[in-house]
Amino acid sequence: MKVSVPATSANLGPGFDSLGIAITMKNQVIIRPSKFHSVSLKGEGANNPVLKDNNMFISIFNDFYHNLSHKKRHFRFEFFNEIPLSRGLGSSSAVIVSAIASAYAIEGIKLDKNKLLNLALAYENHPDNITPAVMGGFNVATVQDNEVRYINKSIPKALKAVIVVPNRPISTQLSRKTLPFKYSKDDVIFNISHSSLLTAAFMSEDWKMLRTASLDKVHQKYRMKQMPELFDVQKSALRSGALMSTLSGSGSTLFSICFADDAKRIEKALRNRFSHFKVFTSDFDNTGVKIDL
Ligand SMILES: Nc1ncnc2c1ncn2[C@@H]1O[C@H](COP(=O)(O)OP(=O)(O)OP(=O)(O)O)[C@@H](O)[C@H]1O
Numbered sequence: 483m484k485v486s487v488p489a490t491s492a493n494l495g496p497g498f499d500s501l502g503i504a505i506t507m508k509n510q511v512i513i514r515p516s517k518f519h520s521v522s523l524k525g526e527g528a529n530n531p532v533l534k535d536n537n538m539f540i541s542i543f544n545d546f547y548h549n550l551s552h553k554k555r556h557f558r559f560e561f562f563n564e565i566p567l568s569r570g571l572g573s574s575s576a577v578i579v580s581a582i583a584s585a586y587a588i589e590g591i592k593l594d595k596n597k598l599l600n601l602a603l604a605y606e607n608h609p610d611n612i613t614p615a616v617m618g619g620f621n622v623a624t625v626q627d628n629e630v631r632y633i634n635k636s637i638p639k640a641l642k643a644v645i646v647v648p649n650r651p652i653s654t655q656l657s658r659k660t661l662p663f664k665y666s667k668d669d670v671i672f673n674i675s676h677s678s679l680l681t682a683a684f685m686s687e688d689w690k691m692l693r694t695a696s697l698d699k700v701h702q703k704y705r706m707k708q709m710p711e712l713f714d715v716q717k718s719a720l721r722s723g724a725l726m727s728t729l730s731g732s733g734s735t736l737f738s739i740c741f742a743d744d745a746k747r748i749e750k751a752l753r754n755r756f757s758h759f760k761v762f763t764s765d766f767d768n769t770g771v772k773i774d775l
């Protein structure tokens with residue numbers, strides 16, 4: 483059985499804890515019944531001993547598997563990870579979503595995507611990464627009465643993402659602690675209006691509006707101060723023709739959206755200037771989690 487889950491970029495500027503989008507970069511796991519428990523890891527995190535010995539996927543999978551099945555079985559887990567850890571591309575959401583989906587699939591139980599999303603919420607209480615990880619595309623989401631309420635929109639092929647991944651991680655948990663406890667009324671109004679405009683721009687495919695609509699006063703500047711070079715990455719991306727450029731999730735990745743025809747030029751400009759970072763272009767994913775039995 484094989485499960486794959488896309489990487490995601492959350493917030494998209496002003497939509498803190500609410501907006502998120504999926505790209506084609508993904509994590510994949512193949513699970514087979516086996517005489518003994520064993521784990522193989524390829525790609526991102528392959529040399530990280532924590533992922534072998536105390537793997538978040540295995541512990542979430544076991545929680546669900548033991549509740550769903552009364553048989554005692556062992557499995558071989560083969561992980562192929564493309565999503566870098568703690569870089570703001572939704573690595574933890576991908577793990578949560580794939581572990582829950584796998585436990586149901588291995589027991590042959592069909593799991594509705596909305597139920598999967600609500601189960602994932604127990605492990606990540608903001609819905610902006612888990613919603614695109616499950617559904618694909620652009621998503622605006624909130625939580626009410628312990629349920630994710632969302633609206634989803636596919637992204638056309640005419641758009642691509644140009645992504646700059648710094649060589650230093652930022653933990654979401656720590657990064658959230660750098661944010662203020664209180665915001666001024668002006669900043670709150672600024673973010674509500676920009677997040678609303680950004681959502682409307684995605685829904686109506688008014689791409690020229692993205693640059694203005696993606697401005698934020700709630701989290702980016704506080705977080706980017708930890709790695710001031712990110713301000714230069716953002717300015718360079720916009721100067722090279724990106725439609726918008728925002729801190730991805732809690733960082734450290736800078737995520738730019740552009741017209742497909744401009745992607746190679748923007749990627750080249752960013753690679754020339756920030757050769758010590760990983761720079762690449764990606765398509766958007768409109769499918770979300772995929773399960774092959
Ligand atoms: N492939 C993986 N296998 C097991 N655990 C993982 C894997 N990828 C990430 N994790 C866990 O998730 C943690 C990273 O989560 P964190 O929320 O800090 O970053 P992120 O999800 O990549 O970023 P963001 O939420 O900003 O998009 C890692 O420290 C590790 O515990």
Ligand SMILES: N[C@@H](CCO)C(=O)O
Pocket residue numbers: 492493498499500608610611654658701731732
């Ligand atoms: N909305 C979250 C995304 C990262 O998980 C944050 O910015 O902290």
